[in-house]
Amino acid sequence: MELLNNKTALVTGGTSGIGLATAQRLAAEGAHVFVTGRNQSTLDAAVASIGEQATGVRGDVSRPEDLDAVVDAIRAHGRGLDVVFANAGGGEFAALPDITPEHLADTFGTNVYGTVYTVQKMLPLLNPGASVVLTGSTAAHNGTPSFSAYAASKAAIRSLGRTWAAELAERGIRVNTVTPGPIETRGLKELAPAGGEQELLDQLTADVPLGRLGRPDEIASAVVYLGSDLSSFVTGTELFVDGGAEQL
Template identity: 55%
Template sequence: MGRLEGKIAVITGGNSGIGLATAKRFVAEGAEVFITGRRQEELDRAVETIGSGATAVQGDVSRLDDLDRLFATVRAKSGRIDILFANAGLGKLAPLGTIDEASFDLTFDVNVKGTLFTVQKALPLMQAGGSIILTGSTTGSTGTPAFSVYSATKAAIRNFARSWALDLKGTGIRVNVLSPGATETPGLKGLANAGEEDALLEGFASQIPLGRIGHPKETAAVALFLASDESSFMTGSEVFADGGAAQV
């Protein structure tokens, strides 16, 4: 018996990086998993990688119609949600003085609006014992040069969990934040200019007490803990998988 045997999980941003690694781990632990992402080709590859037990629904979490279609699919196929991992997010490096309106709107639409309405639209399918996991970041707790807009969205995510833990009082549904540090994902590598990926990753690693950046499977292991009954007395919390970066 896996730790998530018989559970139904939804993972947004499940086509790559931390979301994909978590989908693999959840399926390995017995869950049926629905993943969503904006690019169909990546979703198709992800489902092939995960194998049986995964269903992909293409969509953008900042578009409410896409969220409605996602949860209609979950309702029709499985009837409920036991675990919701609101993981989809993006960011762009831009120091103060160079931030443009379009990138600000996109980052807040996906990271904040998308998380809010992902959770709100999933709630009717959840019941006592359900676990909601929000992807935060070390940047929500620390100052980060050229990354203030993304960092502000992750600070908002942290308060969502605190406030929603109170809104959900009496429902038996838990909500917690999983905050990774620098992790080897396409999103992190995408912050670098062409040919500068290695330098970017080495720079991040030099700031981490463990001396390296994380791997998506390490964050997925923490997501498994928050999804499982082992974290049954946790809500409103933030758990870091950051190699100590935001802790010292």
């Protein structure tokens, strides 16, 4: 059975990694998926990989005016919105002495402001019983050196998820946070300094009780759970998909 048959979903940052895997999985479960990304060519490739159940809308979630085009496209589809996966985000290493205003603005602009703008703009479109899923990070729960801005931005996401779950409960809208551990994506590998990719991956793997990095499709499965009626009595929670890294 398709868990999201005839539903409409939005995935921000859906052109690669976790976002793309989730958009593909939501479509496989029967949803029509709207996908956003900042680069038109990668957005076109993502939509092509999903098929006719996908619509791409180019935009930067840190710019509210870009999200207006997403709203217009979903409204024109005529079915409202059932699942929002506010996934767009990113970060870079910077030790405390090296943090700049630009680093803070970029990290918080996408991860925090972009998430706020995304959910805020989609509120009028959300159908009764809709599900909002935010992307957190285990970095918010540990002290990773030189990753403070990113970790703080993801701690904010967890807080926003709790508050919005309380605010939107009267509309029957659920809000939850999915928190990946280290997932083998291009974005993770790009955090490594030149020539240090394997060292970084080995270090991260050593910290995971299951002894491996996660896969994007494993996060996608968690989002499908939180986005579907399988989790109809789940809101305000944080679902760790981290191989036990923060629990054991």
